[in-house]
Amino acid sequence: MKKNFLNPTLKRKLLVISLLCLLIASALQLYTFGFADNFFINWLRMFVVLFVLVAGTVLAIVPGANYLVNKTSQLLS
Secondary structure (H helix, E strand, O other), X not given: OOOOOOOHHHHHHHHHHHHHHHHHHHHHHHHXXXXXXXXXXXXXXXXXXXXXXXXXXXXXHHHHHXXXXXXXXXXHO
């Protein structure tokens, strides 16, 4: 029996985050620098940076802060 590495909801979240970061990186690269000689290298670099920042925030920092606030509120009440 093969076990899935990622569950379907996490796959869907990562897909949505990657598509949004791809669109934002494309728009930012084209608006800031235009279609220069090193467009694809800068575009890929910008996509990776945005993806790491957004995915880290959405999948780790926000749920972690929510968990801490919930646990703290349960201890205080």
